[in-house]
Amino acid sequence: xxxxxxxxxxxxxxxxxxxxxxxxxxxxxxxxxxxxxxxxxxxxxxxxxxxxxxxxxxxxxxxxxxxxxxxxxxxxxxxxxxxxxxxxxxxxxxxxxxxxxxxxxxxxxxxxxxxxxxxxxxxxxxxxxxxxxxxxxxxxxxxxxxxxxxxxxxxxxxxxxxxxxxxxxxxxxxxxxxxxxxxxxxxxxxxxxxxxxxxxxxxxxxxxxxxxxxxxxxxxxxxxxxxxxxxxxxxxxxxxxxxxxxxxxxx
Amino acid sequence: xxxxxxxxxxxxxxxxxxxxxxxxxxxxxxxxxxxxxxxxxxxxxxxxxxxxxxxxxxxxxxxxxxxxxxxxxxxxxxxxxxxxxxxxxxxxxxxxxxxxxxxxxxxxxxxxxxxxxxxxxxxxxxxxxxxxxxxxxxxxxxxxxxxxxxxxxxxxxxxxxxxxxxxxxxxxxxxxxxxxxxxxxxxxxxxxxxxxxxxxxxxxxxxxxxxxxxxxxxxxxxxxxxxxxxxxxxxxxxxxxxxxxxxxxxxxxxxxxxxxxxxxxxxxxxxxxxxxxxxxxxxxxxxxxxxxxxxxxxxxxxxxxxxxxxxxxxxxxxxxxxxxxxxxxxxxxxxxxxxxxxxxxxxxxxxxxxxxxxxxxxxxxxxxxxxxxxxxxxxxxxxxxxxxxxxxxxxxxxxxxxxxxxxxxxxxxxxxxxxxxxxxxxxxxxxxxxxxxxxxxxxxxxxxxxxxxxxxxxxxxxxxxxxxxxxxxxxxxxxxxxxxxxxxxxxxxxxxxxxxxxxxxxxxxxxxxxxxxxxxxxxxxxxxxxxxxxxxxxxxxxxxxxxxxxxxxxxxxxxxxxxxxxxxxxxxxxxxxxxxxxxxxxxxxxxxxxxxxxxxxxxxxxxxxxxxxxxxxxxxxxxxxxxxxx
Numbered sequence: 001x002x003x004x005x006x007x008x009x010x011x012x013x014x015x016x017x018x019x020x021x022x023x024x025x026x027x028x029x030x031x032x033x034x035x036x037x038x039x040x041x042x043x044x045x046x047x048x049x050x051x052x053x054x055x056x057x058x059x060x061x062x063x064x065x066x067x068x069x070x071x072x073x074x075x076x077x078x079x080x081x082x083x084x085x086x087x088x089x090x091x092x093x094x095x096x097x098x099x100x101x102x103x104x105x106x107x108x109x110x111x112x113x114x115x116x117x118x119x120x121x122x123x124x125x126x127x128x129x130x131x132x133x134x135x136x137x138x139x140x141x142x143x144x145x146x147x148x149x150x151x152x153x154x155x156x157x158x159x160x161x162x163x164x165x166x167x168x169x170x171x172x173x174x175x176x177x178x179x180x181x182x183x184x185x186x187x188x189x190x191x192x193x194x195x196x197x198x199x200x201x202x203x204x205x206x207x208x209x210x211x212x213x214x215x216x217x218x219x220x221x222x223x224x225x226x227x228x229x230x231x232x233x234x235x236x237x238x239x240x241x242x243x244x245x246x247x248x249x250x251x
Numbered sequence: 252x253x254x255x256x257x258x259x260x261x262x263x264x265x266x267x268x269x270x271x272x273x274x275x276x277x278x279x280x281x282x283x284x285x286x287x288x289x290x291x292x293x294x295x296x297x298x299x300x301x302x303x304x305x306x307x308x309x310x311x312x313x314x315x316x317x318x319x320x321x322x323x324x325x326x327x328x329x330x331x332x333x334x335x336x337x338x339x340x341x342x343x344x345x346x347x348x349x350x351x352x353x354x355x356x357x358x359x360x361x362x363x364x365x366x367x368x369x370x371x372x373x374x375x376x377x378x379x380x381x382x383x384x385x386x387x388x389x390x391x392x393x394x395x396x397x398x399x400x401x402x403x404x405x406x407x408x409x410x411x412x413x414x415x416x417x418x419x420x421x422x423x424x425x426x427x428x429x430x431x432x433x434x435x436x437x438x439x440x441x442x443x444x445x446x447x448x449x450x451x452x453x454x455x456x457x458x459x460x461x462x463x464x465x466x467x468x469x470x471x472x473x474x475x476x477x478x479x480x481x482x483x484x485x486x487x488x489x490x491x492x493x494x495x496x497x498x499x500x501x502x503x504x505x506x507x508x509x510x511x512x513x514x515x516x517x518x519x520x521x522x523x524x525x526x527x528x529x530x531x532x533x534x535x536x537x538x539x540x541x542x543x544x545x546x547x548x549x550x551x552x553x554x555x556x557x558x559x560x561x562x563x564x565x566x567x568x569x570x571x572x573x574x575x576x577x578x579x580x581x582x583x584x585x586x587x588x589x590x591x592x593x594x595x596x597x598x599x600x601x602x603x604x605x606x607x608x609x610x611x612x613x614x615x616x617x618x619x620x621x622x623x624x625x626x627x628x629x630x631x632x633x634x635x636x637x638x639x640x641x642x643x644x645x646x647x648x649x650x651x652x653x654x655x656x657x658x659x660x661x662x663x664x665x666x667x668x669x670x671x672x673x674x675x676x677x678x679x680x681x682x683x684x685x686x687x688x689x690x691x692x693x694x695x696x697x698x699x700x701x702x703x704x705x706x707x708x709x710x711x712x713x714x715x716x717x718x719x720x721x722x723x724x725x726x727x728x729x730x731x732x733x734x735x736x737x738x739x740x741x742x743x744x745x746x747x748x749x750x751x752x753x754x755x756x757x758x759x760x761x762x763x764x765x766x767x768x769x770x771x772x773x774x775x776x777x778x779x780x781x782x783x784x785x786x787x788x789x790x791x792x793x794x795x796x797x798x799x800x801x802x803x804x805x806x807x808x809x810x811x812x813x814x815x816x817x818x819x820x821x822x823x824x825x826x827x828x829x830x831x832x833x834x835x836x837x838x839x840x841x842x843x844x845x846x847x848x849x850x851x852x853x854x855x856x857x858x859x860x861x862x863x864x865x866x867x868x869x870x871x872x873x874x875x876x877x878x879x880x881x
Contacts, residue, residue: 061354061443081359088442089356100351104259114355159355 008199009035009167014067027053029222038197042210045219051203059092059169060084072166089118093160097172099152101144108140111158134158134188150181170202174209186212207236265777266341269770273337274377276763277330278422282385284326287392287408288319310623311403322756328495329760333767335429340541342433344778349437350444359438370430378422399751456506464503471496475825479832486829490822497818498551505540512810528802538775543811545767546853550815553849558823560749561840566830567692568742574639578718580737581711583729594724596717601633604704611672624661626697628704637712645686653679656686656698678703690833769860776864783869797865804861808853
C-alpha cells in the first residue's frame, strides 16, 4: 500500500448468485464501485437490494460469483482462508448492528482484542485518542452486559478504530440504537474520517444516518442505481422514495 | 489469547466445571480399575493354606482378574465417551464467539490453540482431582469385590506411584483428544456466522460423522456375527465390546434420530408448549444428541448386561432341565453311597465328586501352561442313566483308570486318544481322552472316572419310584432336594452371582453416567438464558418455559433410551445366538424390569435437573436478559 494510492477498496463487475436452477437468487448484478481513501461512504437501498451482500463481499466475508474485489493493494477475490484471515486482521475493521462484543471480556479487552490476536502492541497515544473520541474513559473495565446499547456500540467503534484498518465496514451501526445514541456513534465515525483520514463504508437504510456520509450509493435489485455527494437527509429520503417502488423479497 | 481463555473460564464456569467433573470422575474410575486389576494380578496366595484352599484362592484371583479386565475396558470406554462428548458439546456451544474471533482476525490455528489450550487446562485440573478421588473409589471397589465374593477375602487394591502418570496421561489425553475433532470443526466456523444466528444446527451430520458411524456400525455387526463363532467364555467380553462399538455408532447417528423421536412428541404435547418443545428439539439437534449420549450408555450397558446374563442363566436352567434325568439330588459332606442305595424305591444313583485340577493348555511338554479346571468324577454307567449324555466323539463308558472326558472349554484342541498332561492331587500326571462332550453353561467342564474320586463332598443324583419316601429317608444323610427345587436353587444362586458381577462391573461406570447426565443437562441449559427470556417476553409464564424445557428433556430421555435399548438388544441377540450354538437352547431374556428401572432413573434425574436448571436460568427478570442480549 502506498499513501498516495487514493483508492481504499473497489469492486469490479461483482456478481453474487445464491443457489442454482429454480432457487437461483441473483443478489448482485455486476456492481462496480470505488471507495476513496478518507471518505465516509453510505450504501443505501431497500430491503433485499443487496447492500449487505455487497458489504460482505467487499470485506471478504463472502465469496463473489464473478468479478473482483480489492482492498488497498490486496486482491480479495481468490484469497484462501489464511489470506482472508490476514486481511481481516490487518486491513479491515467491522461494526455491526448487533454490536458483537465478546461478553466475557471487559470493554478495554474487547477494544484491544484485534491487536492482541494480531500480536501487535497497542499505540497508547492513539488508544487514548480513540477512547476520548468515543467517550468511554470511565467505562473501560465494564463488561458488555453492564453497558447500554449506545455504550456497547461505542466500544465496537473503538475496537474497529484502534487497529487503524484500511477500511471500516459498518453494517447498520445505528439500527439497534435510539436516535441520540445513534447520532453520537455517527458523529464519531464522521470525525474519525475528517480528523484521522479513516475510510468507512456503512450500510444503512436510515436517511438520517446516510446524511452523515460524504457520499451515498444507492442499490436496487443488486445494481448501483444512483449516487449522491454531501447529502442532506431530505435528499436521501427523496431518492429512496423513488427506489422503493418495486417490492423486494427479504433475503 | 491466554487472557481470553481465562476470561472465558470465569464466565462459562458451569460448562467448564461440568467438563472438569467428567474428567475427574473418568480418571478416578480408570485409575481405580487399573490399580485393582494390577493388585489382583500380582496378588500372592498367602502361605500356610492347604492345597485346596490355595487353589480356591488362586481361582478366586483369576476370576477377579477377568472381571476387572472387563471393568477397566468399560471404565476406559465410558470415560472417553463421556469426556469427548462433553468437550465436543462445549465447543459447539461457543460457535458464535468463535466466529466473532475469526471476524476480528483470528486465524484457524489460533482458534484451535485456544480450544486445545483450554482442554489442556481442564484436563490437568480434572486429572489432579481424579487422582485424589481415585483412592476412595479404589477402596470402595475392593470392598465391593470381597463383599460380593468375587475376590478372595482380604483383597484390597494397592497404590502404585506410576499410576499418577497413567492417570494424568489418561485425563489430559482424553480431554485433548475429545476437543481435537471438535476444534477442527470449530476452526472452520465461517466469520459470517457471527452475524447470522443460525449456528451449526443445520449441519450436524457431517460427512465424516457418517463415515465413522458406518464404520462402527459395520464393526459392531461383524463382532455380533463373531460372538456365536467364538462361543464359550469369550462370548461375554466380545458382546461387551460389541456394545462399545454399537453405542459409539448410535451416538454418531443420534442427530438423525432426534427429529424422528421429536415428531411423535410434537403430536403428544399439543398446544403452544408442545410446539415450542418440538421446535427446540429440532433446532437443538446437537444439544439433544449430547444430552442423550450418557443416557444411551447407561441403558445400553445396564440393559445389555442384564439381558446377556439373564439369557445365560435362563439357558443354563433350561440346559439342566433338559439334561438332568433324576428325581432327587442329595449333597453330603462325605461318601454315603450305601445309605443312598438303600433308600426306598431307588432305581439308580450317580455318585459325583467335584475334582479341581490343572490341565495343560498345549500339548508341548516343555512350555506347559496350566489352566485351572473343575470337573466331576463319576461312574459312567450310573451317570448315563441320570443325565443326558451326548458326546460329540468317543464314548463316556470308557471312563476307567487314567482317563478323562472333556468339553470344548477345557479341551483346547485335544482329540479322543490323546494324552492330556494334568496336575491332579494324588492322581497320574496325564490322562487319556476317551470322549469329547458338548459345550455346557452349567458345567462340569470335564468328567473323570470313579477311580480318581477324592475323599470329601459328594453329590448323589437319584432316580426313585417313591421320591417322597426316599427324600424323607435321605433327609438325615445330607441336604436333599427334588430336581425342581435343585434347579430353582441353582438358578437363583446363578442370578445372585450374575447380579453381583453386574454391580461390580457396571456400578461405578453407571454412577458416572448418571453424573454425566446431570452435567449434560446443566451445560445445555447454561447458554439458554437469553432463549428462555425471549420466550417469556413473548408471553410465556415462567412455569410454561420450565414446562416446555421439561417436555424437551423428556423427549431427550426417550431418544437416549431408544438408542441404548437398540444397542442392548443387538448384543442380547448376539449372546442368545452364541448360547444356542453352544448348548442348543434357544432363549432370549429381555430384562423388562431393568429397562423400567433405568427409564425411571433417567427420567427422574434428567427431569429434575432440567426443572432446577431452567428455574435457575429464568430467575432473572426476562426483560433484563433480553436487553443485555449482546
